[in-house]
Amino acid sequence: MAEKKTNRRDFLFTATYAVGAVGVGATVWPMIDQMNPDASVKALASTEVDVSSVNPGKTITVLWRGKPVFIRRRTDEEIAEARAVKLEELKHPEKDEDRALNPEWLVMLGVCTHLGCVPLDQKGDYNGWFCPCHGSHYDTSGRIRKGPAPTNMEIPKYEFVNANTIKIG
């Protein structure tokens, strides 16, 4: 055929495909979205933690949304060490002041940003954390210094409800 003329049938085909595609999409989406976190999982969004028994130099680990959260009461040396680091030396530059608003307390997700293992406390080349899975070293501010992890350990949303209680989430 030298010339293709658009006729009523072509229009009907296109319209049918278009409606069909929308229908398939609308049917498939619930099947995909059902795998996302459900309402009961989302409802567990915040946890309150009593930190009155945590002495300087100690870390407690609490579970928040199924993940460990490290709450470390840092010593003065650790704070000084974390704050003395120049930003140029960091793979993922973040000031310690921004990560620990109250310098004594470091609250962060205890999840290695490489592949999700739980790093070990007070280990590694930077006196912070060391991930045993694939060898990532974090400093006393939980910032990545060496190894395959791409970013610093994440700081969750948290606040001090009072002097002894931290609310995470």
Place this chain on the structure above:
Amino acid sequence: MSDHEYNPKSKFGKWFNDRLPLLTLANHLTDYPTPKNLNYWWTFGGILTFCLITQIVTGLVLAMHYIAHADMAFDSVEHIMRDVNYGWLIRYIHANGASMFFLAVYIHIFRSLFYGSYKAPREIIWIIGIIIYLLMMAAAFMGYVLPWGQMSFWGATVITNLFSAIPLVGEGIVTWLWGGYSVDNPTLTRFFTLHYLIPFLILGLVILHIWALHVPGNNNPIGIDVKKPSKDTVPFHPYIVIKDGFALLMFMIVFAFFVFYTPNILGHADNYIEADPLVTPAHIVPEWYLLPFYAILRSVPDKLLGVVAMLSAIFILAALPWLDTSKIRSAVFRPLYRQFYWILVADVLVLGYVGAMPAEGLYLLIARIATAYYFLHFLVILPVLGFKEKTLPIPLSITEPILGGSPNLATAKNKESLNR
């Protein structure tokens, strides 16, 4: 299908076959002309079918006792081991069966690599095989999560986190896979569902794999096209059935050795500790059959590129029919390829070894060299070799050199001495 019309002898058989030609299919399968020189490396297709059926049957039974819930999964597996009649046997067959399945599939894959079975006109068979292999890895990984031990949990965490390397949408995909903010009950229940589904997908693909095989027929150790049926072929039954059966018996001895004498040697002691989201085991190591790819992942210092390298190492196999530019199939007639083939085998074994070792120092250096060589083999050596290599003359048929009077008699003799 069959090269000749099949007529059932009985009246009922004819009546049935006219309506559903199952007897024609059965006749095709028994009479199917097979190259007469197939060696024992060709028996692993049958062995793999046995492995698949074993996994499906034992898995079905285990699912009658297993409870897919984060609070109960670990205990239900112990319940299977201690309380269920023969539960220990069935579970050990299933767990070791996975390893046996991979052992057989690796031999099957490396047989194809040696004899060039992936080359035209068998590319589709090969690609279906690679898809089956990928599904096997997915099924094995999810199955390993189900006992909800420490290795289950942290293996699941590490492997699902691979997806977080994808820019922008990675985190969203991981949350979607988990059904939460960490590996938890929703993850376990969906893994159980998929672990149950995948073997049946594999079964369907196996049927396509065999169907695609029966179009050109089997490749063979000398890799030449065989006229069929002819003096070069024998009917599948009884010749290949007996040979496959004997090889299967030998294989089952190895299988039984693991099941009855060292049922836990291929597993990790950490998986007898219940999953704890607060403590990561000191050494997370995948099952042995995934170690080479794990070594590739860890040899790259960048997260995204490491994942890309690992996936490429698998997907590159699908492109193999086009990366290998040589027209000669069998390594028997490719003196250089034969050497590179064995170097590749050694390379993969080295990758497997360093994958089990900590990723530091000398191990890391070896892993990097072996990873580089793996890609070099497929992306540089194979394409170039097809043009540069001086191949040996191939015989015109399987019988010709043996029956004498062939200009290629020397080749056949040479081949025989090489095979010893």
